[in-house]
Amino acid sequence: MHSVRQLFMFRIFTLSSILVMAACSPLKQSEQLEEASVASAISEQVNDKSDTAPANIVLILTDDQGYADTSLFGQDAYATPNIDSIAEQGAMLTQFYVAQPVCSTSRAALLTGSYPNRIGLAGALFPTPLTDGPAIGLNPDEETLAELLQEQGYATALFGKWHLGDVEEFLPNNHGFDEYYGIPYSNDMWSANANPSYPFDALPVISQNKVVKTLTDDQSNLTVELTEKSVEFIEKNAEQPFFMMLAHPQPHVPLFVSERFRGKSGAGLYGDVIMEIDWSTGEILNALEAQGLNDNTIVIFLADNGPWLTYSNHAGSAGDLRDGKFSVYEGGVRTPMHIKWPARLAANTKIDVPMMSIDLLPTLTKLAGARLPKKEIDGKDIWPIISAVQSTPAHEAYYFYTRENDLSAVRYGDWKLVYPHVRNVVLEAGSDGNRGKDEFPMFDEMQLFNIAKDPGETNNVIDKHPDIVITIEALADKMRAELGDNLRDVKGSENRPIGRLE
Numbered sequence: 001m002h003s004v005r006q007l008f009m010f011r012i013f014t015l016s017s018i019l020v021m022a023a024c025s026p027l028k029q030s031e032q033l034e035e036a037s038v039a040s041a042i043s044e045q046v047n048d049k050s051d052t053a054p055a056n057i058v059l060i061l062t063d064d065q066g067y068a069d070t071s072l073f074g075q076d077a078y079a080t081p082n083i084d085s086i087a088e089q090g091a092m093l094t095q096f097y098v099a100q101p102v103c104s105t106s107r108a109a110l111l112t113g114s115y116p117n118r119i120g121l122a123g124a125l126f127p128t129p130l131t132d133g134p135a136i137g138l139n140p141d142e143e144t145l146a147e148l149l150q151e152q153g154y155a156t157a158l159f160g161k162w163h164l165g166d167v168e169e170f171l172p173n174n175h176g177f178d179e180y181y182g183i184p185y186s187n188d189m190w191s192a193n194a195n196p197s198y199p200f201d202a203l204p205v206i207s208q209n210k211v212v213k214t215l216t217d218d219q220s221n222l223t224v225e226l227t228e229k230s231v232e233f234i235e236k237n238a239e240q241p242f243f244m245m246l247a248h249p250q251p252h253v254p255l256f257v258s259e260r261f262r263g264k265s266g267a268g269l270y271g272d273v274i275m276e277i278d279w280s281t282g283e284i285l286n287a288l289e290a291q292g293l294n295d296n297t298i299v300i301f302l303a304d305n306g307p308w309l310t311y312s313n314h315a316g317s318a319g320d321l322r323d324g325k326f327s328v329y330e331g332g333v334r335t336p337m338h339i340k341w342p343a344r345l346a347a348n349t350k351i352d353v354p355m356m357s358i359d360l361l362p363t364l365t366k367l368a369g370a371r372l373p374k375k376e377i378d379g380k381d382i383w384p385i386i387s388a389v390q391s392t393p394a395h396e397a398y399y400f401y402t403r404e405n406d407l408s409a410v411r412y413g414d415w416k417l418v419y420p421h422v423r424n425v426v427l428e429a430g431s432d433g434n435r436g437k438d439e440f441p442m443f444d445e446m447q448l449f450n451i452a453k454d455p456g457e458t459n460n461v462i463d464k465h466p467d468i469v470i471t472i473e474a475l476a477d478k479m480r481a482e483l484g485d486n487l488r489d490v491k492g493s494e495n496r497p498i499g500r501l502e
Contacts, residue, residue, distance in 0.1 A: 054241035054368055055341065056297040057149070058234075058288070059360075060281060061110070061245065063103065063161060063186070063252035064325055065336070066307035066316030069274055073336040074319045077267035078275055082282035083338060086301050090340025091349035091386060095451075097356040097398060097411070101305040101325055101332035103186055104163045106357065107247075110304075111144040111164075111175070113361030113372075113379035117405045117483050120498030121164075127189055128166055130198065137165015138175060139499035143373035145361045146176030146243060152370040155237040158182065159226045160247035168209045170499055177245075181207045181229050183222075187249040187256075192217050219256040222249060223273075227280040231287045238291040241368070246284065248277055253311050254433055268313055294342060298364070301338040302357070306331045310436040312429035322457040326424035326440075328400040328409040329457050330416075345387060354393050354411055355382045376494065397475045399483075405492075407485040410472050414452035415465075417472040420444045421487060 068074035072084045072092055099109035103124045105116035112119055119142050128135040138144075146156045157179035158172045165171065166184035173180050183203055190203035202214035215222075230246045250256065250273050257272045261279065265271030281301065288294045306324040307316035318324055318331030325332055335357075339345070358379035362372060366381050384390035393413070400409040408421035423443050430436035448462035448469060462469060476485075484492030 053296060054152070054154070055343070056241055056288075056293055057154075057243045057364055057368070058284060058297055058299045059243075059245045060284065060299070060301045061107075061160075061247045062277060062301075062303045063247075063249055064305065064308050064316065065251055065274070065277075065303035066318045066324065067303075067321055067331065067334050067336050068319030069251075069303075069307070069316040070336050070338070072338070075274075075317070078265040078271040080274060080278040082278045082285060083301055085285065086281070086299050086338035086340045087348075089342055089347050090299075090338070090345045091351055093337035093339065093355060093386070094350060094352050095354045096302065096335055096337035097333045097354065097400075098303075098305055098335055099333075099356060099358055100401060101327055102402075103161075103252075103304055106304040107163055108138055110357040110360055111146070112138075112142050113145070113358050113377035114142070115358060115378045115399065115401065115483060117401050117492075118376075118378060118494060119496050122404045125163060125165065125185060126198075127185060127200065129201065135165065135167040135170070135501045137167065137170025137499045139497060140169065140174060141499075142375070142496075144176045145364060146172070146245075148176070148361070148365050148370045148373065149241075149243045149368055150176045150178065152368055153241060154368070155233075155240055155242040156244075157230075157233045157242070158245045158247060159229045159233070160245075161186065161249045161252075162247070165499060167501065169501060171206065171209055173209055179208070179233060181205075182226065182247065183249055187219055187222075187252055188254055190215060192254070219249070219254070220258050222256065223276050223280055224258050227283050230280075231283055234284070234287045234291060234293070238293060246280070248280070250277060251316060253308060253314050253435075255314050270314055270316060274316075296341075296343045298341040298367070299339065300360070301336075303335045305335070306333065310424075310426045310430055310438045311433070312431050312436060314430075314433050320456045323424070326402070328402055328418065328421070330451070330455060333400060339386065349388065351385065351388070353385050353391065354395075354398060355385060356395075356398050359394060375496070397472070397479075399476070399479050401483070403486070405484050405486045405495075407476060407480060407483075407487060410476050410479075411451070412468075412472050412475065414450050415468050415472065416449045416451050416457070417462075417469060417476075418447040418449070418457075419476075419487065420446060 070080040070083045098106045105121050108116045108121040150156050156177045158177045160182040163185045189200050202216045204211040205213045255269045255273050257276050261272045261276040265275045288297050306318050309315050309324040321331035322329040323331040359382040362379045362381045363383050380394040382394050398411040402408045409418045422440050426438045428437040447460040449457045480490040482494045484490050
């Protein structure tokens, strides 16, 4: 395999040089389009996989990180040079969405290419001992990105947070990951949680399918430990294609950071945590470089949803975007997406076209030469957009569901229609890790925003554009017929069941 990689690097050297020279300064989307004919010609050359080695894939996922929590996306209180370098060597996707603004459902969409409600997932799964009825999790009948790549000969691993079922049948090793080390659900689901409504046990750390230790009062070294495991995996599998997912439990509260980074950011504990994640990202990138894998590795960095704003100074920032975690407004579902693949993606590219995490599976499987899942999925290949060959969205519309199965918003072109729905409202911000006061009332107003002009969603223009509302409603009705909508008492025809141990 090593000789194949060397041959691949030699053959792409000229092409990579062209791409780098073409991207010596940041490109606006309009400038990319002016280069469409060149990009198309390049694409025809690199799409011929007959003499290319399979690309490695590294996916770094953070938990509850805000849209404006990296330097490139607006953070100026602390620096994130390693995370930024991913986009500087590739692209920043400014309108990249997650399918739902909460942990389990967001991860399910990313790994399956399906809207979570299509595959029976809702909200955030709780530890099995605290639930009524049988254990639930991602249905083993659903094919994940890891399984499809594993079938194609990839070594696969997940380090960090899983949150798609905590019993053995639902753990990562049974969903396509050769290696797994991490925690089965959110890091606040542990015995140190002071909320008397949730008598959690100690937080289990699982290696493969076995609990190897529990955490009761400290998680300070977890980021370092997961990073070390990730680097070891890269070094061990340098001679074969691999897919590695590093799913950081941070910066989900409770915040923890190693002693090395405590107080380093000058921006409080949250800033320290992000700086340590940036360090971790640098360790991953350095490992790839040391193994000669930088050029032919796709590296992706994104968050699972927006910041948990009720925790105030222990939460991130969505910048000028509205709301955060639990919300279908932009601050809850838009994520700071960074991607690079030096062998095939021009550097310093900025792309403003809407895309979603459901699109990663069909995109990455196609690039890897793998098949799609046998069951229907919702995602589409977005590589033509990322590689600047196409300037229009891959989907006519994106649909944002919340709670059990509430269709709460639809993104259509520059427009976003927000339906009456149950919304999280922060009444009083907390501080220093203590949750403030919030509630989940029903909002009855229907709203229409022009996201291109009003990304902060401050100006409801629904009365001025009835034609747009009619168009979106027609699209929404088609989706309701397929996946349902509890807010309209519509039962879908294509929903599949969650995994359940009877």
